[in-house]
Amino acid sequence: MISNFSATPVATLILALTVGLSALVFSKPEWYGRLMLHPYSIYRDKSRIFTLLTSGFIHKDWMHLLFNMVTFYFFGFALEGLFVQFSGPIGHVLFAGLYVASLVLSDIPTIFQHKNNTGYYSLGASGAICAVLFSFILFEPKSQIGVFFVIPMPAYLFALLFLGYCIWASKNARDRINHDAHLYGAITGLTLTLLMYPWALRQFVDSF
Known part of the structure; x- marks a missing residue:
C-alpha cells in the first residue's frame, strides 16, 4: 500500500486533505459556514468564489466521507497511474488538473440554479469523484464495478x-443530494x- 501511495502522490494528497479537512469540520462545525458552497452568497459576493474549491474537501458526516473516499481510492489512484503510463511524470499534473477543474466546474450550474435560494448549501467531493x-x-x-460495493456490473x-x-x-428527487x-x-x-x-x-x- 505504501508503494501505491508513493507512485500516486496527487491522489494520496487529495485523499489526505479531504479526510483531514472533513475531520476538522466534524469537530468544529462552525467551519461549515466558511467552507460550504452557498450559491446565494457567491452570486452576490465574488469573494466567496473560493468555496467552489473548499466545499469539495469537506463532507456532511463520516458515512458521506467514507463512501466518497472508498470510491476515490479504487478509481482515483488507478486513474493517476494510467495518466502517468500515458504521459510520463506530467501525468501527475494532468490528474491534478482533472480533479480540481471537475471539483469547480461541476458546481457552476448549481450556482446559477440556486442563486436566489438563501437556504441552499452544498458540500462534498462527489462531482470530482464522478x-x-x-x-x-x-x-x-x-471493467467490473461493484454497485454498492456488492453487485458486479460492467x-x-x-x-x-x-x-x-x-x-x-436532478428534476424529481427531493433527497437534498446535489445530483x-x-x-x-x-x-x-x-x-x-x-x-x-x-x-x-x-x-x-473498439473495445466492444
Whole structure:
C-alpha cells in the first residue's frame, strides 16, 4: 500500500486533505459556514468564489466521507497511474488538473440554479469523484464495478444507468443530494479526458 501511495502522490494528497479537512469540520462545525458552497452568497459576493474549491474537501458526516473516499481510492489512484503510463511524470499534473477543474466546474450550474435560494448549501467531493470514475470508465469500459460495493456490473453499463438516474433525480428527487454536481462532474471528467487523450474515444469504441 505504501508503494501505491508513493507512485500516486496527487491522489494520496487529495485523499489526505479531504479526510483531514472533513475531520476538522466534524469537530468544529462552525467551519461549515466558511467552507460550504452557498450559491446565494457567491452570486452576490465574488469573494466567496473560493468555496467552489473548499466545499469539495469537506463532507456532511463520516458515512458521506467514507463512501466518497472508498470510491476515490479504487478509481482515483488507478486513474493517476494510467495518466502517468500515458504521459510520463506530467501525468501527475494532468490528474491534478482533472480533479480540481471537475471539483469547480461541476458546481457552476448549481450556482446559477440556486442563486436566489438563501437556504441552499452544498458540500462534498462527489462531482470530482464522478469525473474520476467516468474518466476511468473511458479507458476501461468493460471493467467490473461493484454497485454498492456488492453487485458486479460492467463499467459502461453502470455509466449509462448512472447518467440516466442523475438526469431523472436532478428534476424529481427531493433527497437534498446535489445530483446536478454528479451529472456535470461526469460530463466534465469525460470532456477533459478526451481533450487530453483524444484517442481514448476510438479505444473505447473498439473495445466492444
